[in-house]
Amino acid sequence: MRPGRDIFARNYIQETIKSYELALQQYSDNKLNVDSDEINWTHDVLVRYFSTVKFTDKIRKAKNEFEALTHLTLKKKADVEMAPYKIGESDKSPVAYDDLLKLNQPITL
Numbered sequence: 355m356r357p358g359r360d361i362f363a364r365n366y367i368q369e370t371i372k373s374y375e376l377a378l379q380q381y382s383d384n385k386l387n388v389d390s391d392e393i394n395w396t397h398d399v400l401v402r403y404f405s406t407v408k409f410t411d412k413i414r415k416a417k418n419e420f421e422a423l424t425h426l427t428l429k430k431k432a433d434v435e436m437a438p439y440k441i442g443e444s445d446k447s448p449v450a451y452d453d454l455l456k457l458n459q460p461i462t463l
């Protein structure tokens with residue numbers, strides 16, 4: 355896997371934080387059907403982002419805004435980080451490609 359750049363997403367990280375904040379508000383107000391897994395995934399991705407990126411003024415400001423948000427404690431289906439991970443770190447699927455292909459075949463009567 356290629357190493358990431360030291361600085362990335364600085365031109366839209368604040369917009370991303372604002373979108374995350376809106377999703378949190380909508381989830382807590384039950385105004386919109388926002389999936390808790392998506393909220394958890396977004397949180398974990400942002401935590402990983404801020405732990406790996408080199409800070410600029412914009413990125414530091416976005417991190418402060420992110421940390422100031424009231425993070426909801428959402429029940430996760432598993433006690434695992436939901437951010438992206440390297441291939442090979444996940445469990446191998448018990449379903450083979452040929453099994454999926456069979457499901458897609460037309461039924462003959």
